[in-house]
Amino acid sequence: MTTLTDPPAESFKLSMLVYDTRYRSITFQIIALIAFLLFFGWLTLNTVQNLNDLGKEVSFGFLGNPAGYDINQRLIEYDNQDTHLRAAFVGLLNTLLVAVLGCITATVIGVIVGVLRLSGNWLIARLMTVYVEMFRNVPVLMWIILAMAVLIEGLPAPSAFRGDDPDSTMKLFDSVALTNRGVYIPEPLFSRGLGDISFFGAFDISVDLIAILVVFIGSIWVSKRIGRKADATQEATGVRPTTWHIRTAAVILPTVILLGILGFHLGYPELRGFNFQGGTHMRNSLIALWLALSLYTAAFVAEIVRAGILAISAGQTEAAAALGLRSNRIMSLVILPQALRVIIPPLISQYLNLTKNSSLAIAVGYMDITGTLMGITLNQTGRELETVLLGMAIYLVISLIISSVMNVYNERKKLVER
Amino acid sequence: MKKSVFLGALTVAGLAAGVAGAATLDDVKARGTLNCGVSTGLTGFSYPDANGEWQGFDVGFCRAVAAAVLGDASAVEFVPTTGKTRFTALASGEIDVLARNTTWTFSRDVDLKFTFVGVNYYDGQGFMIPKELGVSSAKELDGATVCIQTGTTTELNLADYFRVNNISYEPVPIETNAEAQQQFLAGACDVYTTDASGLAATRATFENPGDYAVLPEIISKEPLGPLVRHGDDEWGDVVRWTLNALIAAEEYGVTSANVADLASAPTDNPEVNRLLGTEGELGAMLGLEADFAVDAISAGGNYGELFEKNIGENTPIGLARGLNAQYTDGGLLYSPPFR
Incomplete structure (x- = not known):
């Protein structure tokens, strides 16, 4: 007779869902998920139900109706008989314009300030500290309003340019007018232009611009080819042929010739009637918003750059110096490429912040997506829920696109580990 | 702004069920104050004075509505609203009545x-220009830069007017009257x-009002x-008939000065008697x-008194009655009968 028995057969009891550690976490996660979904469903149903009670069923049909209002800054054709959807698109392009301009200038200023803050020059380093602390610690809305107030109160009205002995004159050989309604700069014109091509009947793109871009990119590629050929010659013979003059010519000449063929000339702004006419008009609202957003975000970028540089050990600098590199080459060849790995991830969030902060545009009357879709359209149609949801979705998509582009860049700059 | 609109939208969604069916009159009585939406500051119409009143x-x-409902002209909570927030504030129940031009x-x-x-005021959209521009008609404004409050009907009228007259303009959208002024x-x-x-x-x-002119259009x-x-x-009836009472009071010569006398005993004008409650049960019908x-009427006077005191010809604003005179004087004010 044996005292050994088989262990009792494993049978599943309901209580094990709670008492058995193998199942417990899954049980609770499922319960939490169901509760969350129920809550979310209740919220949605409740909203829809309440709106229905008010007689306001959710509908996006209003987007097809004529908008009826005008927008001053339009990157594509638009007039007040176009639809709300197109007005929203005009606003979206304005948002993207200020976001792109802002990200570029914020990066340039931020990198310069971040590097200079580490400078051995006491005065420069302290000045940069003052800049960073000043901009970082005051809400960006204040900077936007301040920039606008300075532009409006500080610059002359167009009427000051009038008369035989005007109070103000145009700057830079009479080509640029600085007024409190904006800055008028000369615009490029083509007397033998190629016209526009229409995309889906929605917006037009100048063929001249496309042609110039294509030729310019092509000539840069040719210049690179010449450079690589010179590298190959240097590898083979040890003597590097002088190519800089050919390369410069390859970059510049084709574009200049094309501009000549197209009949390129500048259209200067001139005072006619109430305002300056001709030229490109950069409105105060754009300048104020762009300036304030760039300077504000640049302060954060500067700190990120400084942190990135400090993350690279001092030994690297010393080693590079021992090799005989000059200090600016140490920075550009040794330190910055490594620091970029630390810098890029937080830089992404700064780009996102700048883009989202651009929704403060209404403070200075800049007609971005918040001003058009979630401002005037919301008001004229009374569709709060629809316009705000649509606006949030648009910001979400913009932010996700910026993130994914920057993440691709980040992947390429990452340390390759084997 | 985005945030407040969004919160407003959420409030609409969240509170609407409670608001739509409920009786505002009971809510106001229970609360003891009237929540009244006004502008953020427009001299003559609604603005806080030096003492914050x-x-x-x-x-x-x-104040007249508060006096009619609660018997106390000071039982008003004034809620400043912008052109953009006013409708959300009303729809969400944040305010009981919106009196904001x-x-x-x-x-x-x-x-x-x-x-x-x-x-309560028959108005029309006009243009103001500095006199030094030398413009005498709105049709001469081709190419002008126009400051305009966003979220108002003026925005749409302006677009229509310039389109119909085939002239161009540059709109500068602005959030409040104060910014527009600047x-x-x-x-x-x-x-x-x-x-x-x-x-x-x-x-x-303005410091020099004489340097600016309002165009005739x-x-x-x-x-x-x-x-x-x-x-x-x-x-709605309570607010409507309070307004009508103020208008009718002017028509029948009932003022803040003589209303106490007239209400103490029935007069020989039955319409005045019904208005002031010395005859009939009109008040009870409204609850x-x-x-x-x-x-x-005692809160601030009848319609004419309110007009003269705040925006009339003897005030700095100096508006003539014009369309806002009683129908008996060639205006458009015409209260339905109290009976």
């Missing part, structure tokens, strides 16, 4: 689900456009009036005291 024509109407339009009445209880005075825009009454009120606050009809939410007719109109 709200003053003005629209404010006077709010708001134009009565079809879509606001029908699509936005509000009830306009009447017109830009206009600095010369950042040639023209400021809003309701003619608003222009007169704004001009009155009135490009739109702007009947301004108080409004309440759709779906609560009892409350108010019999002498609700007496309280409303």
Whole structure:
């Protein structure tokens, strides 16, 4: 007779869902998920139900109706008989314009300030500290309003340019007018232009611009080819042929010739009637918003750059110096490429912040997506829920696109580990 | 702004069920104060004075409603609203009545689900320019830069007017009247456009009002009036007949000075008796005291008194009665009979 028995057969009891550690976490996660979904469903149903009670069923049909209002800054054709959807698109392009301009200038200023803050020059380093602390610690809305107030109160009205002995004159050989309604700069014109091509009947793109871009990119590629050929010659013979003059010519000449063929000339702004006419008009609202957003975000970028540089050990600098590199080459060849790995991830969030902060545009009357879709359209149609949801979705998509582009860049700059 | 609109939208969604069916009149009585939406500051119509007390024509109407409902003209909570936040504030129940020079339009009445209880000022959109521009008609404004408050009907009228006359302009959208004033005075825009009454009120606050002129063109009809939410007719009636009481009081010569006398005993004018509650049960039908109109009139006077005190010809704003005179004087004010 044996005292050994088989262990009792494993049978599943309901209580094990709670008492058995193998199942417990899954049980609770499922319960939490169901509760969350129920809550979310209740919220949605409740909203829809309440709106229905008010007689306001959710509908996006209003987007097809004529908008009826005008927008001053339009990157594509638009007039007040176009639809709300197109007005929203005009606003979206304005948002993207200020976001792109802002990200570029914020990066340039931020990198310069971040590097200079580490400078051995006491005065420069302290000045940069003052800049960073000043901009970082005051809400960006204040900077936007301040920039606008300075532009409006500080610059002359167009009427000051009038008369035989005007109070103000145009700057830079009479080509640029600085007024409190904006800055008028000369615009490029083509007397033998190629016209526009229409995309889906929605917006037009100048063929001249496309042609110039294509030729310019092509000539840069040719210049690179010449450079690589010179590298190959240097590898083979040890003597590097002088190519800089050919390369410069390859970059510049084709574009200049094309501009000549197209009949390129500048259209200067001139005072006619109430305002300056001709030229490109950069409105105060754009300048104020762009300036304030760039300077504000640049302060954060500067700190990120400084942190990135400090993350690279001092030994690297010393080693590079021992090799005989000059200090600016140490920075550009040794330190910055490594620091970029630390810098890029937080830089992404700064780009996102700048883009989202651009929704403060209404403070200075800049007609971005918040001003058009979630401002005037919301008001004229009374569709709060629809316009705000649509606006949030648009910001979400913009932010996700910026993130994914920057993440691709980040992947390429990452340390390759084997 | 984005945030407040969004919160407003959420409040609409969240509170609407509680608001739509409930009786605002009972809520106001239970609360003991009237929540009245006014502008963020427009001289003559609604503005806080040096002591922080709200003053003005629209404010006077709010006080009259509070007096009619609660018997106390000071039981008003004034909620400043911008052109953009006003409708959300009303729809969400944050305010009980909106008295903020708001134009009565079809879509606001029908699509936005509000009830306009009447017109307390017949207005129209005009243009103000500095005299040195030498412009005498709005048709000469081709190419001008125009300051305009966003989220208002003026924005649409302006677009229509310039399109119909085939002239161009550059709109400068602005959030509040104060900002518009700053830009206009600095010369950042040639023209400021809003309701003619608003222009007169704004001009009155300038250092040199004489340097600015209002152009003769009135490009739109702007009947301004108080409004309440759709779906609560009892409350709508209370606000509507308070307004009518103020208008009728002027017609019958009932003023804040003599209203106590006239209400003490029935007079020989039955219409006045019914208005002041010495005859009939009109107050009870509204769910108010019999002498609700007496309280409303004593709060700040009848329509004419409110007008003269706040925006009339003897004030810095200096508006003539014009269309806003009683029908007996050739105006449009005409209260339905109290019977």
